[in-house]
Amino acid sequence: MAYSISTALAIYFVLWWVTLFLTLPFGVRSQHEDGEGAPGTDPGAPIKSQIGRKLIWTTLISAVIFGIGMLAHRAGYLNIERMSKLMGFPF
Secondary structure, three states: OOOOHHHHHHHHHHHHHHHHHHHOOOOOOEHHHHOOOOOOOOOOOEOOOOHHHHHHHHHHHHHHHHHHHHHHHHHOOOOHHHHHHHHOOOO
């Protein structure tokens, strides 16, 4: 069974969001770590979040993971029969 375009986009969308949440903490320095906090702000607030760079990295990483998943699916490693057998469910 081949993926439809909408299924592939939905899988990529979910994978992209999971990857975004994984990449968000990298490279963030808090006001407390740098010692330069504005009065009345939370010491854990980030100084520079660099969100643009993280969005680009998220897109690249999720595209690579999605590509590997699609190749594994086409090679027959990610089909429903194989996954149900690995999890111990009868198909």
